[in-house]
Amino acid sequence: MNYVSVENISKSFGERELFRDLSFGINKDQKIALIAKNGTGKTTLMNMLIGTDEADTGQVIMRKGIKVAYLPQEPKLQAELTIEESIFASDNPILKVIEQYEKALENPEDSEKYQAAFEAMEQYQAWDFETQYKQILFKLKLDNLKLKIKNLSGGQKKRLALAIILIDRPDLLVLDEPTNHLDLEMIEWLESYFAKENITLFMVTHDRYFLERVCNEILELENGKLYNYKGNYAYYLQKKEERIAAENASIDKAKNIFVRELEWMRRQPKARTTKSKSRQDDFYIIKEKAQQRRKDNVVELEINMERLGSKVIELHKVSKNFGEKTILNQFDYNFQRGERIGIIGKNGTGKSTFLNIVAGNLPADSGKVIIGDTIKLGYYTQSGINPKPGQKVIEVIKEYGEFIPLTKGKTISAGHLLELFLFDRKKQHDYVEKLSGGELKRLYLCTVLIQNPNFLILDEPTNDLDIVTLNVLENFLLDYPGCLLVVSHDRYFMDKIVDHLFVFRGAGEIEDFPGNYSDFRAYEDSVPTEKTEVKADKNSWKQQQASALTFAEQKEFQKLEREIKQLEDDKQRMEQAFSDGTITDIEKASLELKTVIDKLEEKEMRWFELGEKAGI
Numbered sequence: 079m080n081y082v083s084v085e086n087i088s089k090s091f092g093e094r095e096l097f098r099d100l101s102f103g104i105n106k107d108q109k110i111a112l113i114a115k116n117g118t119g120k121t122t123l124m125n126m127l128i129g130t131d132e133a134d135t136g137q138v139i140m141r142k143g144i145k146v147a148y149l150p151q152e153p154k155l156q157a158e159l160t161i162e163e164s165i166f167a168s169d170n171p172i173l174k175v176i177e178q179y180e181k182a183l184e185n186p187e188d189s190e191k192y193q194a195a196f197e198a199m200e201q202y203q204a205w206d207f208e209t210q211y212k213q214i215l216f217k218l219k220l221d222n223l224k225l226k227i228k229n230l231s232g233g234q235k236k237r238l239a240l241a242i243i244l245i246d247r248p249d250l251l252v253l254d255e256p257t258n259h260l261d262l263e264m265i266e267w268l269e270s271y272f273a274k275e276n277i278t279l280f281m282v283t284h285d286r287y288f289l290e291r292v293c294n295e296i297l298e299l300e301n302g303k304l305y306n307y308k309g310n311y312a313y314y315l316q317k318k319e320e321r322i323a324a325e326n327a328s329i330d331k332a333k334n335i336f337v338r339e340l341e342w343m344r345r346q347p348k349a350r351t352t353k354s355k356s357r358q359d360d361f362y363i364i365k366e367k368a369q370q371r372r373k374d375n376v377v378e379l380e381i382n383m384e385r386l387g388s389k390v391i392e393l394h395k396v397s398k399n400f401g402e403k404t405i406l407n408q409f410d411y412n413f414q415r416g417e418r419i420g421i422i423g424k425n426g427t428g429k430s431t432f433l434n435i436v437a438g439n440l441p442a443d444s445g446k447v448i449i450g451d452t453i454k455l456g457y458y459t460q461s462g463i464n465p466k467p468g469q470k471v472i473e474v475i476k477e478y479g480e481f482i483p484l485t486k487g488k489t490i491s492a493g494h495l496l497e498l499f500l501f502d503r504k505k506q507h508d509y510v511e512k513l514s515g516g517e518l519k520r521l522y523l524c525t526v527l528i529q530n531p532n533f534l535i536l537d538e539p540t541n542d543l544d545i546v547t548l549n550v551l552e553n554f555l556l557d558y559p560g561c562l563l564v565v566s567h568d569r570y571f572m573d574k575i576v577d578h579l580f581v582f583r584g585a586g587e588i589e590d591f592p593g594n595y596s597d598f599r600a601y602e603d604s605v606p607t608e609k610t611e612v613k614a615d616k617n618s619w620k621q622q623q624a625s626a627l628t629f630a631e632q633k634e635f636q637k638l639e640r641e642i643k644q645l646e647d648d649k650q651r652m653e654q655a656f657s658d659g660t661i662t663d664i665e666k667a668s669l670e671l672k673t674v675i676d677k678l679e680e681k682e683m684r685w686f687e688l689g690e691k692a693g694i
Contacts, residue, residue: 079106081144081250081278082127087136089122096122097302099136104250109272109279111289113314114299115500116516116544120282123299124148127252127280147248151255153239155227161238162223165211168246175202176211211245217267218260233259233425244271253281257288258541261425262567262595284545286311286570323647327654384532386415389450390561391436391533396445397586398431405431406442407586413533418562420572422595423582429565430460432582433535436563456531460538463522465510471496471521472506478528492528499524499550516542523551532560540568556636569595574636635688638681645678 082104089096096119104110104127114120125131126138128148140146155164166177175198182188182195199205215221218237227235236259243251257265265285272279272292283289289296289311296307296314305321307314390413398406405428413419421429434440435447437457449455465474475496481489496506499520513521519542526534540548548571555562555575566572572579572595579598581589591598652671661667 079141080104081106081141082280083139084127085136085139087126087133087138089119089126089134095302097299097304100299100304101136102297102304102306104278104280106249106278107276108295109277109293110281110295110297111293111311112280112282112297112299113289113545114282115546116520116542117514118299118302120299121254124252124254124280124282144250145248146250146252147243147246148252149239149243149254149256151236151258152232153235155235155239157228158226160224160226161220161230164227164238165215165223165242165245168242170246172202172204172207173211173245175199175204176208179204179208211241214241214244218264236260237264240268250278250280253279253283255283255542256281257283257285257567260567262422262569263424265567265569284540284543284548285568286545286548289314323650327651384452384454384530386532386560387450387452389448390415390417390453391450392446392448393436394446394448396435396442396447398428398435398440398443400431404586406435406588408445409586409588411590413561413563416559416561417578418576419564419578419580420576420595421563421565421580421582422572422598424584427582427584429582430537432580433457433459433537433563433565437535453533454529454531455533455535456526456529457535458523458526458537458539460541463510463518463525467511469510470507471501471510471513474510474521475524475528478525479530482528482530492524495524495528496521498554500547516544516547519543520547527554534558534560534562536562536564536566538565538567540566540571631688631691635685635692638685638688642678642681642685645674645681648674649678 080103084100084102086099086101088098088100100123112120112123122131126133128146129138129140156167159167166173175195179195179199182192186192199208215223218241220234220238220241227238230238240256256268260268265288269288269291279292281293291310293310294308296309296311298305298307298314298318305318307317309317392413393409393411396406396409398404421432423429431440435442437455438447438449439457463474472493475492479492481491482495483489493503493506497503501517501520501524510518510521519539523539539551543551548568552571552574562575564572564576576594578593579591579595581591581598583589591601593601649671652667652674655661655667656671
């Protein structure tokens with residue numbers, strides 16, 4: 079059953095065209111994700127679906143009687159209502175029945191009202207519905223229903239808005255970053271809920287595990303065009319790679335034809351025949367195709383940062399309390415060179431407080447934090463950037479420096495760094511106040527990285543970043559040679575970047591876990607409940623991990639995967655050129671192909687060697 083048909087819609091703001099002639103449909107029980115760079119029209123497209131914006135051309139046709147609910151990034155709730163009143167403000171008839179039943183329970187002496195409410199619950203079969211909505215509130219930690227909206231934090235408001243639309247059970251849910259402001263436990267519950275329920279979804283999210291486990295279709299908006307992938311995130315990655323390879327092959331072929339046709343054009347006399355005019359017209363089409371290029375940003379920077387000494391950062395019996403709430407209790411740890419630690423735990427367990435203590439921004443109640451003489455800290459906080467009025471993007475970066483030194487005497491300029499993080503030359507001269515939330519986060523990252531730190535602290539760096547930017551950041555961090563300490567709710571990011579975890583359990587309990595987030599989940603799901611047994615099990619887990627790859631080998635293994643992929647692409651492109659007959663110097667091309675094949679075999683042998691050690 080078709081719920082929504084989007085037919086040939088276009089949208090521009092002034093001279094800037096977001097997209098043209100987009101068409102797609104949303105059918106019952108489909109779970110669709112929209113992927114695009116920040117600023118390319120994701121929110122505009124969602125606003126068209128819910129009717130708060132209109133296309134310049136084309137139309138959005140909604141099936142009659144369809145009930146649509148929208149979860150924005152910043153929910154609008156009535157400040158004077160309580161949590162309970164906000165939930166029951168829905169026009170859902172079953173919720174009205176439950177509301178009357180809840181009120182009847184508050185006045186049990188009025189037996190007549192209670193009996194009427196009880197019978198209504200039976201009539202509407204509302205008992206299961208009531209159980210489900212209470213479970214939703216419990217999972218989203220909305221237990222005090224009498225709290226007023228005006229007294230809630232931003233995260234609580236987002237969770238309440240999510241709870242309201244889940245409880246209301248509309249036909250179509252349109253969700254903008256539904257996992258923002260949720261801790262890992264809530265994210266995994268919501269992921270499981272969406273995966274098993276017959277719900278129709280259209281959402282934007284940067285949570286790639288969420289995409290993998292929930293979505294059955296992905297739409298990608300790129301350069302104003304829409305690409306459709308009938309599968310989850312892994313399928314999307316595979317098919318996108320195939321599409322790009324086909325596009326590049328087409329561009330390479332056009333370049334070869336362009337070289338021939340350009341020579342022909344130069345030889346032409348000014349007088350034109352009908353035949354030569356037609357060929358000249360074709361030439362300009364070929365030229366446009368040949369000059370296309372993808373702006374895929376792969377960041378591989380061999381940074382020449384100040385060398386870490388033998389002493390990095392040491393914490394000796396550090397304690398921190400806020401009133402009766404314990405954050406750290408006699409905590410000891412010595413950071414090692416090249417260490418990459420992820421921090422996970424429920425909201426409110428002290429993760430950001432710990433980062434501030436390590437960075438020297440917050441004093442401990444007792445104990446010592448000793449920072450080595452060679453340490454240069456870079457700290458990305460949740461508070462973000464605070465630019466001066468009237469500043470341009472490039473000016474913000476140049477305040478911190480013009481260049482980052484690389485190995486072998488090379489440097490990277492502030493402008494080049496911005497380009498790597500998706501700020502083109504034109505965007506670099508925009509005023510900062512024009513930037514979107516995601517673009518501001520990207521700019522803030524650049525201000526931290528341009529300072530060339532050798533100990534990098536990141537507090538929720540993935541919030542508000544699109545998937546394209548996340549891949550750029552991850553590629554940078556995979557090659558980053560310094561120490562890394564990161565708090566993130568992005569499980570995919572943590573699995574890719576860190577090699578062990580600090581698990582904040584609350585009440586000052588911090589567990590050092592030897593693995594990434596997926597390892598931790600597997601461990602948590604497998605261990606017994608008794609603490610003594612858990613401890614023994616964890617020790618055996620550590621022994622198993624000890625025989626796996628070292629951090630340096632993990633980094634090499636990940637880099638090999640990228641290098642092998644690039645060499646395979648080069649080999650395929652060169653072999654295709656031989657097949658097409660476009661090679662001019664066959665001897666030179668043959669030697670180049672042999673070099674690529676030899677390198678590929680060498681890299682693959684090392685990859686297999688490390689893979690065997692890792693048990694892959």
